[in-house]
Amino acid sequence: MRPAFYARPVVEVAQALVGCVVTHGECSGVIVETEAYHDSEPACHAFIGLTPRTATLFGPPGRAYVYLSYGMHSLLNAVCEPEGVGAAVLIRALEPLDGIELMASRRGVDPDRSRALCSGPGKLTQALGVTLAANGGDLLGGPVAISRRTGRFSDPVVQRDRRIGITKATELPWRFCLSGSPYLSAPVRARP
Numbered sequence: 001m002r003p004a005f006y007a008r009p010v011v012e013v014a015q016a017l018v019g020c021v022v023t024h025g026e027c028s029g030v031i032v033e034t035e036a037y038h039d040s041e042p043a044c045h046a047f048i049g050l051t052p053r054t055a056t057l058f059g060p061p062g063r064a065y066v067y068l069s070y071g072m073h074s075l076l077n078a079v080c081e082p083e084g085v086g087a088a089v090l091i092r093a094l095e096p097l098d099g100i101e102l103m104a105s106r107r108g109v110d111p112d113r114s115r116a117l118c119s120g121p122g123k124l125t126q127a128l129g130v131t132l133a134a135n136g137g138d139l140l141g142g143p144v145a146i147s148r149r150t151g152r153f154s155d156p157v158v159q160r161d162r163r164i165g166i167t168k169a170t171e172l173p174w175r176f177c178l179s180g181s182p183y184l185s186a187p188v189r190a191r192p
Contacts, residue, residue, distance in 0.1 A: 006061035019153035029094030039086030046086020073122030
């Protein structure tokens with residue numbers, strides 16, 4: 001997808017990414033859950049302004065923002081909005097497509113338990129082998145690439161919910177999930 005896809009309001013992009021495919025090496029999965037983050041709200045890393053850590057967030061749209069959470073999990077985000085605005089979409093969960101055995105090996109999970117492979121932002125990066133080295137990479141050319149919706153994911157029904165796993169701006173309904181997906185990181189709650 002071209003940078004223009006990402007150069008839109010982050011909430012729009014978060015919804016539009018549900019059903020798209022993330023690929024890294026020989027592994028891939030369909031995005032089934034996302035969350036939007038914007039520099040105007042305190043849960044976003046960019047809220048504090050431009051720093052060495054947040055520089056990627058303020059960069060050109062269509063880049064990967066990968067950061068370390070709690071000192072142990074790399075989390076994958078897609079930078080959105082025009083350059084100079086700090087905004088990104090957190091990829092929260094995937095439905096595994098390709099490289100399932102390799103993903104299971106990386107995660108130490110039985111390949112028959114594919115629902116557990118990528119059902120969280122730290123799980124999916126571990127399964128895909130995404131590290132901090134991918135920070136700033138082009139989501140069109142890789143090493144981590146996101147491609148358009150296809151097949152049964154071409155026109156997904158997307159549910160909206162409040163974001164999870166955060167303590168600030170928890171009232172914002174900026175979590176987007178593929179309706180009925182068994183691969184989500186947590187069930188969708190009643191509409192906020």
